[in-house]
Structure formats: C-alpha cells, structure tokens
Amino acid sequence: MASTIVQLTVNGQDAEFLAKPGTTLLMALRENLGLTAAKRGCAQGTCGTCDVIVDGRVVPSCLIPVETIVGAAVETLEGLADGNALSPLQAAFVEGFATQCGFCTPGMLMSATALLAENPAPTRGDVVRAISGNVCRCTGYEAIVDAILDGAARARAASTAAAD
C-alpha cells in the first residue's frame, strides 16, 4: 500500500508529511515531526502517556491512524508554554512537586489542559475523572490533582487580571 500525504495543524503550525499505512499519530508526532513529548507507554491505549488533544478532545495518540485525521488540529505538550513562559498548569506542576519520573507528565498535562478548556473551575472530583485514563506509576496522584486545581486557580486569576 502506498504512503499518504498527511496535513495537520500541530500546535498552530501547518505540518505536512508522508505517512506509511498504519502510522499512528504518536509515531507521526515522534518520528515524522520530532515532537517527542508524547510517550509510548503501552501502545494499546490504556496508560495515557501518549495523550494529545485532537480538535479539542483528549485522545491516546497511539490508537489513532494518522491518515484518518487529515486536517485536524493537534495540540501537544510542546505547544503549552509561551516560549520560556510556563502555562499556569505547567507552573503549578513544577511548584507543586507534581512530577517524579516525568513519564506520565505530558499526558497528565494534556488531559488537564483539555479539562480546563471545558471547565475552568473544576472540582476535585472533576479533576480525578479527567485524569482517570492517565496512569502514574510513581503514584504521585495527590500532588498531581492538587497541581491541576492550583493551575486552574492560577488561570482564572490571570484571566480576571487580563479582563481588568
């Protein structure tokens, strides 16, 4: 089978590349585009390390054949910071000691980002549900949940300040 030309918008930039049949979005990001923040943890959609946002929804990129989402807008962890300025969620993760080995962090942050886009003032239960597909084997869930709530508060404060 022939390769396909795939066009995507990745972190706001146009991307175009040649994908062999069966190339997953995860492989395309990591190998075609050199965006390695999304990780391969299980390659079967169960651990959440490869989570990215496609057209506003969090998906496990290891399960998406990239040729099926031509034209989609993809957001990865690489697009979260503004240059060197961390997003409120990223800053909350750093200051709240919400990272340990760091391998789940990209997926956690993308799940959290999608949650806050939909629900800027989540409850603790909302946060737990939002990251229920993201495994942390260092088992640092409490710090992660705290950091997401803190990040949400920081983002709300920033948008209030901007509105003033």
Next chain:
Amino acid sequence: MPMRLATIDADYFADERDADLQVVGTPAPRADARGHVMGQTQYFEDVHYPGMTHLKMHRSTRHHALIRGVDTAPALEVPGVLRVLTWRDVPNNWYTILRLIGVEPDDEPVLAEDRVLYMGEPICAVVAETEAAAREGASRIRVDYEELPAVFDVEEALRPETIVVNPRHGHNYFTYEGHNCRRIRFGDIEKGFAEADQIFEFTYQSSPIEHAPLETTGCIVKPEADGRLKIHSDTQACYFTLDNTALTLGIPFNRLRVIGGTVGGGFGGKVDVMVEPIACIAAQLTNRPVKYVYSRAEEMQVSSPRAAERIIIKDGVTNDGRILARKITLYVDAGAYSRHSPYGTTKAAAHMPGPYTIPNVWVDAYCVYTNRTPSSAMRGFGVTIADFALESQMDRVAKALGIDPLVMRLQNAYRDGDMKAHRKLVEGAALIEVMQRAAELVEHELPAAYRAMSSTDGRGA
C-alpha cells in the same frame, strides 16, 4: 525565598553537628521538573538516528525444556529482516549481573543454548529495518523442544528428588559460603522454646510483583566512527550496564559510552542488564543503530519481578508477651537465574528477627531456583515482605495472648546497648519513641509504664 515547612529541633542534633541546619524542612525545587513539564526531558527513546534498525526477541514458549533444534531460516525470508542472532554470536554468553562484586557462578546465558528454564527466556534476536519486520521475523522462528518437568514451588524445588532447574548451580539453591542457605544462629533456640509458655507458628506467602514502569525497558545503541558504541539506556544502574556489557562483548570498558540516568519509572526493575548486551552485538554486526525496547507484554511477562517469598515464623513467648525464641525459615523464589536474588536473600536474613531483642534466634534463608520468571530488585527487596511477615506475626501473637499489639512491640523493642542476633550492638535506637509518638497521634492509650519507656532506659535484654 525558600519556605520553611517545619521547624527543626536543632537542639536534638547539638552533640552531633554544629552546622546551622537548613536543608531538612525546606523545599528545594526539583532540577528536572521544568524539563518534564515542557516535554523536553530526553528519555532514551526520544533519540532518533537515521537508519535505525529494530531488534525483537524470539522467546521460549515452554517453562522448562531442552532445545533440540532452532530453525532461523523462516525469519530471514521476511522482507526487511537483516540478521538473526543466536548464542553463537555472543562472545561471552554466560554471566550473572553481580559478578561485578564477586558473586558466582555465571548462571545465565544472554541467549539460550541447549535449554530454556522459564517461559519467555530469550532464544534468538531478530534485527530488521522496521519494528514490524523484526516482530514478524521473530514470530516465524521455529524451536524444537523436548519438555522437562517444571518446578514452581520453592519447597518442592529443595526436595532431593526434584529436577535441577539450573545446571550451573547443580542444585536448586544458591550456595552461601558452603551452606545451602543464609544462616543466623544466636543463643539456644530449643532452650528458648522449652522455657516459653506458648509456641506460635505461622506461614506467610507473597506473590511476585511487577514494577510496571510506564516506560518499558529498552535501549538504543549507535556505533560511532571511532569504533565505540554509544548506548542510550533507561537503566537505573549505568555502571552495571557498562561493565556487564563490556564483559559480555569481551571488549575494554572504554569502548562503551552509556548515556542514562533519565528513567521513566524503575522502582528496581531496571537494574538488571537485559537489553544492552544483545543490542550492542547487533549494532556491531550490522554497523547500524539498533533499538531494542520491550513491548508492554514483555515488560509484564519477562522483566524481573519482586521475588515471591514464603516465610515461616515460630515464636516461643511468655504469657505476658516477652519473645524468648524466634525461629525463621525463609524462601526467596529467585526464578530460573540469580540476578539480584542471592543479595536480596542476604538482605532478608539481615532484617531478621525484626527490630526486637530476642535472646534465642535461628534463621535459615534460602535463595531457591524454580522455573518461574527470574526475580530481582524492587524497592526494599528482601525487607518489605520480611516486614509484612514479622509485623503480621507480632499482631497475631499479641492477639492470641490478649495483649495490646503495641504494648507487645514496646516490650520487645530493641534499646541502646542490646545485642542483636547478628552480633551488632544496638546504638541510636529510636523505635520506642517512634511507637510512643505514633500511639499519641492516633490517640491510642498506652499504660503509664509504656509511656515512660525509652530507648536509653537500659532495660533492654
């Protein structure tokens, strides 16, 4: 400005240090956190080289069998397959990881020769242009087995009539200085039992535990122009990897460069040297970069788990809760090969009989070979399961005697000046104070005499 979370009682350390203590209780930012949240931390698999090849393993489908023949030809017919490696391609096929600190014998092959000792043991490595071709090639290899009886139980393994699992040992236990187990002998165990009011014997059994790190075990090896091999690895032990790989390849240590230290979860599961030696050989033979990464299924099935342990504790106690004699028989299921289990078994023996002063102690700790997946390191291995058994025993005995379990622990807790079963004098003990404080925190009422106890009251045995 660093924020102080808790005040430090500097007076407590006054005799030991005159420094102005500032570190404990003051948060320090993690050096790696920014990289983690930016997605910029480079794990081994984030490295890409042009012309990367992929290695996949053909593994044993038997628990215990002789290998009558291996047909690698069907793998070579798969488009994209470059090479199939067998044990004949490994310069020094036999090793044991802790040979670096003098542990003997070399009891494990990099690739199986005439037999397999566990399900999933590596037999042939297939190197291909793509991961899919390597996987397909590995699946097409045919191995002709002659099945042998498999042993899965530690006590069955130690019976004289049971088949020997690992011929390099000649019996199903690791030899400690001429003995079939690690032994502790302190006091007179039979005299202690004779003096006791009651005897309690219970058995504790744990299962193997897989670390299941999010990042699976793997490496990328790149041949360099100067003839060196550059190894990107998620090992937790760069020097174990470097030294063992060089010894297996039969090359000087300075021919290897290990780039590691960034580990996507390890918990002890990445201190064995499972992927680098064969990936290095593949890189040498193809002169191409090689990636060898466990699939999630491989991580679950063949990476070393925490050993299953069986611990039998027999206590002779007085009716008021004093332990006069403790006899422990402990079995660590090493699986088919040593890896870190001989060391783990020593740790388990060193942890006995728990933090208690007992005048008569007898311990036999066996490191046993079976046809299970080889076990190895995991957070506190040798100690964690031992504590589960010891503290469960304390609760059960206290309950049977009708004594508060905490009171019984305080009664038997070691104090400064006590002699431990290993002939080490206790010093700097804080067990009693920690238990008193824990009782306070959970509002557990202790009798006045137990609240007044201290590690330095000289009331130890």
